[in-house]
Amino acid sequence: MNQPASAYFIEERHDPNETHTLAVLVQNEPGVLARVIGLFSGRGYNIESLTVSETEAQKHLSRITIVTTGTPMVIAQIKHQLDRMIPVYQVVDMTETRRSIERELAMVKVRGQGEHRVEALRLADAFRARVIDATTESFVFEITGNTEKINQFIDLMRPIGLVEVSRTGVAAIGRGPEGM
16 A cells, blocks of 8 residues: 655545625725735636625615635635625625525527527527517527526527627525615
8 A cells, every 4th residue: 555755644625616606795995896806816716706886875885796616615715804804894605595596687699580580589488588689680688597597598599699698797685684
């Protein structure tokens, strides 16, 4: 039996990556978003989705919704580091609460004529997507839902004539009467 070259027998860990949605309440001031994003880029963490908007104008608060992936240890580290930042008031892991609603909006442009147009309209109807622009050669659909639903719709539109996609990123909110 081969022994490791080290005096320490360290067991390699292969924790699976998890996807988490974090809601971060911050002071709405210049540079805050750059500092939050800098935390991710400086440590090599990935951001799958990012949305930001002022949510309480009187209090000058903005909400940053970040979808990120990592091992449970990395996710815990991200939350801890975000919590320690000065302009951050609160960090909530919407994935852990299991009481949240997540939605995304996408605009999907599809080119097609004849049977392809009919098929695109049929699929849009099945996915409850709305036609927001139409020409004789193309459609622009608006679709809302969870990320998986939008990905499925886009994948089905590819062979029909997908031209381009514009997505908002994930927005999340907790269920029930309580706020963040």
